[in-house]
Amino acid sequence: MSGITAVALSVVFMLALDAKQDAPKGKSSKGDGGSSSSSGKKKKSSNEIPDDSGSGVRIVYSISLKRVWIVDSRGEASAVYSTRSGTLKPSLGSHKVESRRDNITGDDGSRIESVLYFERSRNGWIAMSAQQGLRDAESAPRLSGGGIRLPERASRDLWKAGTIGSKIVVVK
Numbered sequence: 001m002s003g004i005t006a007v008a009l010s011v012v013f014m015l016a017l018d019a020k021q022d023a024p025k026g027k028s029s030k031g032d033g034g035s036s037s038s039s040g041k042k043k044k045s046s047n048e049i050p051d052d053s054g055s056g057v058r059i060v061y062s063i064s065l066k067r068v069w070i071v072d073s074r075g076e077a078s079a080v081y082s083t084r085s086g087t088l089k090p091s092l093g094s095h096k097v098e099s100r101r102d103n104i105t106g107d108d109g110s111r112i113e114s115v116l117y118f119e120r121s122r123n124g125w126i127a128m129s130a131q132q133g134l135r136d137a138e139s140a141p142r143l144s145g146g147g148i149r150l151p152e153r154a155s156r157d158l159w160k161a162g163t164i165g166s167k168i169v170v171v172k
Helices: 005-021 153-159
Strands: 060-064 067-071 077-082 095-097 098-105 113-120 124-131 148-151 168-169
Touching: 067 153, 077 153, 095 113, 113 153, 124 153, 148 153
Parallel strands: 060 168, 124 148
Antiparallel strands: 060 067, 067 077, 095 168, 098 113, 113 124
């Protein structure tokens, strides 16, 4: 190996090591890391847990990002899912899972599972759930009512994290 090749490989190795140390912690079901803006500041990835979502074990729902994070005891996202919400919006802040159902038929006729009811509005319950057969919540039809739909693969995570009394934090 020539001297130039050895130096080039060393530089590549150092850059890779530096990038690995700067990588965000936490897992997600979709990989879309942060990106840099033109000002050089790192933009927050849509898979990073929102700063204003509190601490501890919780489920975080962002209305504007249309995402749900399952946050573990280390404060890291064990899973991130896209959502599709109905016309009723939950109030911002901390809520508790008040009731849950394993399988029901939604108002739109879809089979849904792992339903977590966490807020009662004057127009009905607001709940998050996984829709059977739904691969991508963002492409699901618009819902009416207080449903927040996640893809079917989120069912097990929702059910495990969303026991009665569990914290759900709603952020903008």
